[in-house]
Amino acid sequence: MKYLIIGGGIIGTAHAYEALKSGHQVIQLERDDVARSASVRNFGLVWVSGRKSGAELQTAVRARQLWDEIHQAIPELLFRPNGSLTLAINEEEVAVMEECLRKEDASLRQWQILDRDETQRINxxxxxxYLASLWCPLDATVEPGLVLHSMREYLLRNDDYIWRNNLDVVEVRSDGSKAVVIARNGEIFEGDIAIVCPGADHTSLFKEQLDTAPxxxxxxxxxxxxxxxxxxxxxxxxxxxxxxxxxxxxxxxxxxxxxxxxxxxxxxxxxxxxxxxxxxxxxxxxxxxxxxxxxxxxxxxxxxxxxxxxxxxxxxxxxxxxxxxxxxxxTDGGICDRRVIAQNIISVTGPGGRGNTLAPAIAEETIKGLS
Ligand SMILES: Cc1cc2nc3c(=O)[nH]c(=O)nc-3n(C[C@H](O)[C@H](O)[C@H](O)COP(=O)(O)OP(=O)(O)OC[C@H]3O[C@@H](n4cnc5c(N)ncnc54)[C@H](O)[C@@H]3O)c2cc1C
Structure with a gap:
């Protein structure tokens, strides 16, 4: 299948990566020269520890595995499994950590409470x-300044991938079995599926649908x-x-x-x-x-x-x-807003402050759902 992916942030790029991995063709379109929005302004945290119990935590754990795999393929994005320490400065914060450790899924998060000496041995x-810390060795980081570029360089080695920047997409429509994407300069792209990953731009494409989305x-x-x-x-x-x-x-x-x-x-x-x-x-x-x-x-x-x-x-x-x-x-407690706009058009946004963490797993779920 041929995918048209709109948006060069981490969500669009993770979808491009996943679609190519599944043997599809991809054209990825980005409005700017290089993406300059949330995906390059963030901490680069792959943060499993604080995820909501249930589907969100499962998705984060899966995403963490996928980040490991991506790192094997693309060491240039500098994925570091460095873990995180949440530091408690009073007894009340320590009490919250102790109660968290009694949660059913504490072992899935690999949480441990460390005293000061143990904390300092790690960092x-x-x-x-501070009095103590909550250690989560599962947490990791990537370099926000390198991730998109290095992923794109890797994708460009695949003949089935085309990257088009400086192209503002003004229309995406379904034309029978085809998805049609039109850029402001008049260029037209056709594919089997369009995946719109617009980040926080809720107005340029499908404003009506996104206005009423949670x-x-x-x-x-x-x-x-x-x-x-x-x-x-x-x-x-x-x-x-x-x-x-x-x-x-x-x-x-x-x-x-x-x-x-x-x-x-x-x-x-x-x-x-x-x-x-x-x-x-x-x-x-x-x-x-x-x-x-x-x-x-x-x-x-x-x-x-x-x-x-x-x-x-x-x-x-x-x-x-x-x-x-x-x-x-x-805002509805979901993992992201994955919205079917038309038979062959999907919009994916809304991952919130965990989009860098979850992107690989969100993309995997989208592509699996379409295959
Ligand atoms: C300050 C900050 C810190 C954060 N820290 C973390 C963190 O440490 N860990 C974590 O997991 N998450 C973090 N997040 C959240 C994470 O960065 C976002 O969830 C994620 O980057 C969203 O990715 P995206 O691809 O959806 O959006 P974006 O990065 O905004 O990318 C969307 C892209 O689509 C393009 N686009 C939009 N419309 C069009 C169009 N019509 N035509 C062509 N191109 C278009 C835009 O130009 C843009 O480049 C943070 C966010 C911020 C703002």
């Missing part, structure tokens, strides 16, 4: 103020620092992350002390990952109400810099970059 850079857009603020002078051997989260990830929904969560005002106002948690060049990617905030603020707000940066410095026990290197990003998120 010697953590010399600051999806919303979320804006995040992020930063990166100058290189840290030592290795941060794992990804790091603070206890606030347990308020946002559904994997930690246990009764003792209610006993957590209130967040500082800047953190609650901006729906914040700390996530921190060291990039291959030694810099630290740090975030994040969550803004839900549109229209989004166009200005970057400085208070969250100051706050996160301090939280991260406290965990490391030394002042973090200076911030060198600040940016924001927007993702599309399902």
């Amino acid at each position: 010697p850079a953590l010399r600051g103020n 999806i919303r857009r979320v804006r995040l603020q992020m930063m990166s620092t100058a290189p840290l002078d030592e290795a941060l051997t794992t990804s790091i989260a603070d206890g606030d992350s347990m308020r946002y990830y559904p994997g930690y929904e246990v009764p003792t969560l209610q006993n957590l002390p209130p967040q500082p005002k800047v953190a609650s106002d901006n729906h914040m948690q700390l996530l921190m990952v060291q990039r291959a060049d030694g810099t630290l990617t740090i975030g994040d905030t969550h803004e839900y109400a549109e229209p989004f603020e166009f200005k970057l707000n400085e208070d969250p940066y100051t706050y996160l810099h301090e939280v991260a410095s406290n965990l490391l026990g030394k002042k973090l290197p200076p911030i060198i970059h600040r940016w924001d990003g927007v993702y599309s998120q399902v």
Whole structure:
């Protein structure tokens, strides 16, 4: 079969990868020169630990296996099975972790609680103020600046793959047994199936359907620092992350002390990952109400810099970059919004803050469903 895939982000690219792996032909179309949206603005986390029990966790575990496979084929994307440590700074956060460990699926997540010494053995850079940590060796990272490029270079070695950038798709329609895609410059592409992976662009294609879909857009603020002078051997989260990830929904969560005002106002948690060049990617905030603020707000940066410095026990290197990003998120508890638009047109978006994690498994399910 011939697939037309619209969107060069991680969801579109994972679909291209999976379709080619299954022996199909693929033309992938991207509006920009290279994708510059959520898929390159993220932490690069492959984050299994906090996933909701049930289908979401199963999908994350499957995606983690697929990332391993992709890494074997494409080492250039720098997949690192570095694990994550979620650090507790008070007894209430430790109590949540202890209750989480009693969940039925705790072993599937490979969670362990570590004391300070054990935590430091895994990540010697953590010399600051915390009591214990929740270790998830399943969590991993990729380099957001390399993933799409290296996957595309790999796909381009296959004669059945065509990459077309700088092509804004303005119409996708079903023409009998054919899917027809029309670009703004008038070029027309025909295939058997069109898969539209538009990310947070809910308006350019199939606006009516996406307007009523259970999806919303979320804006995040992020930063990166100058290189840290030592290795941060794992990804790091603070206890606030347990308020946002559904994997930690246990009764003792209610006993957590209130967040500082800047953190609650901006729906914040700390996530921190060291990039291959030694810099630290740090975030994040969550803004839900549109229209989004166009200005970057400085208070969250100051706050996160301090939280991260406290965990490391030394002042973090200076911030060198600040940016924001927007993702599309399902609001009905599903894994993504996979929508049949017409007999041979499917739209896939809404993976939320776990799109990088889940993309390979989401794509696998789409392609299997079409074969
Ligand atoms: C700041 C931030 C941090 C995040 N951190 C993580 C993380 O660490 N781990 C994780 O799992 N997830 C994370 N996420 C979520 C993850 O990045 C997203 O879920 C994922 O990147 C979405 O991928 P996508 O391909 O759907 O969208 P996008 O990356 O937005 O790509 C969509 C692409 O489609 C193109 N496009 C749209 N319409 C058209 C059209 N009509 N014609 C041609 N091209 C079109 C766009 O130009 C764009 O390049 C984060 C997101 C953000 C914003």
